[in-house]
Amino acid sequence: AAGVIQSPRHLIKEKRETATLKCYPIPRHDTVYWYQQGPGQDPQFLISFYEKMQSDKGSIPDRFSAQQFSDYHSELNMSSLELGDSALYFCASSSWGWGQVNTEAFFGQGTRLTVV
């Protein structure tokens, strides 16, 4: 079965650079979530989109922005990178619309961002 695809899997950037992470949800899923996981920490929710509109916002820095496109894939844009942005970034997708009961979210394998 198709899963959530994230790219790239690994990314190394220098301080103050910009990074773009991509997420391709499971087909027919309309909701995308972004999470950040620092070393030894639990995943922290950043932002989510439903039908291309922002649905929830968590602890996402102002330097980060995200959007969901017409094909439902999503991109997380990160500017002015700091050393503390080094983390695993996970994307998840689910099917929220049409009164779905089975709305568990499925996660991708993540992008490991290292800022040097």
Added chain:
Amino acid sequence: DAKTTQPPSMDCAEGRAANLPCNHSTISGNEYVYWYRQIHSQGPQYIIHGLKNNETNEMASLIITEDRKSSTLILPHATLRDTAVYYCIVRINAGNMLTFGGGTRLMVKP
């Protein structure tokens, strides 16, 4: 979403059942109990969820008490590959985000 409390760590012998408890005493009537696990540095993996009835799938069973204030995830025959951090999450089943925190680190030992 209601807060959950889990033990920070547990050990289990390979081949035995692993019973992971979770307290969610402030759960409201329309909140579901979800279980996820995260094997080292991999994406969190969905296990099971339920509202008030016990649930079973190919991975695990979920037992929810009648007052819904606590639940137990049961892995019937734990293997070494079940070593992971297990998260109990209470969430309204309407697509809002999952809040991860304070999971149980399960170590399955030979």
